[in-house]
Amino acid sequence: EVQLLESGGGLVQPGGSLRLSCTGSGFTFSNYAMSWVRQAPGMGLEWVSGISDRGGTTNYADSVKGRFTLSRDNSKNTLSLQMNSLRADDTAMYYCATHYGGYVSYHLDSWGQGTLVTVSS
Amino acid sequence: HSVLTQPPSASGTPGQRVTISCSGSNSNIGSHTVNWYQQLPGTAPKLLMYTNNQRPSGVPDRFSGSKSGTSASLAISGLQSEDEADYYCATWDDSLNGPWVFGGGTKLTVL
Numbered sequence: 001e002v003q004l005l006e007s008g009g010g011l012v013q014p015g016g017s018l019r020l021s022c023t024g025s026g027f028t029f030s031n032y033a034m035s036w037v038r039q040a041p042g043m044g045l046e047w048v049s050g051i052s053d054r055g056g057t058t059n060y061a062d063s064v065k066g067r068f069t070l071s072r073d074n075s076k077n078t079l080s081l082q083m084n085s086l087r088a089d090d091t092a093m094y095y096c097a098t099h100y101g102g103y104v105s106y107h108l109d110s111w112g113q114g115t116l117v118t119v120s121s
Numbered sequence: 122h123s124v125l126t127q128p129p130s131a132s133g134t135p136g137q138r139v140t141i142s143c144s145g146s147n148s149n150i151g152s153h154t155v156n157w158y159q160q161l162p163g164t165a166p167k168l169l170m171y172t173n174n175q176r177p178s179g180v181p182d183r184f185s186g187s188k189s190g191t192s193a194s195l196a197i198s199g200l201q202s203e204d205e206a207d208y209y210c211a212t213w214d215d216s217l218n219g220p221w222v223f224g225g226g227t228k229l230t231v232l
Contacts (some may be wrong), residue, residue: 104220108168110168121174
């Protein structure tokens with residue numbers, strides 16, 4: 001059974017940084033592209049960033065480009081999202097998700113339970 | 122505002138059939154397949170339908186999907202109380218909106 005466990009969320013001041021992690025188990029982590037999708041309180045889903053299976057290709061939503069950096073360590077089955085220059089509108093539940101195959105162009109498949117990021121002074 | 126347009130709400134009584142629409146453009150639905158996600162209250166989204174009309178294992182055949190041109194639909198027949206949830210369509214987008222775009226979500230209420 002695919003399991004994705006997110007961590008690293010919390011309260012941070014505007015302009016601050018936070019690093020989210022997602023650890024996968026129950027599947028061959030290195031065979032699948034991964035993404036982060038966020039959901040602001042009471043709002044819909046927004047894709048944030050994705051990375052291919054070997055980490056060679058990363059994509060970002062315009063809203064986070066230049067501020068967020070996505071990486072993965074396949075030896076540790078871990079996906080990481082470094083978030084800098086955080087703003088109030090980055091406040092959201094952040095979900096880690098697998099894609100159906102090695103490229104971000106495959107549909108999002110399994111999802112973690114999420115980690116909450118709150119940006120506030 | 123979302124790139125894909127969904128009605129904010131839908132409703133039906135147990136046993137009824139309801140449909141949820143998702144409207145896009147040539148750069149997204151018009152060129153790529155559509156996926157649907159179900160989000161039960163207080164939980165993470167779950168894949169409900171992929172490649173327009175394919176159900177993952179475990180999803181009842183009461184759920185069906187279709188796509189035509191730049192629009193897609195999710196149909197739920199034999200509505201049950203446990204179907205009450207938020208439903209989101211999603212697809213790849215070739216324009217600057219992308220690459221992945223979601224609809225704004227439809228809250229389904231079972232009356």
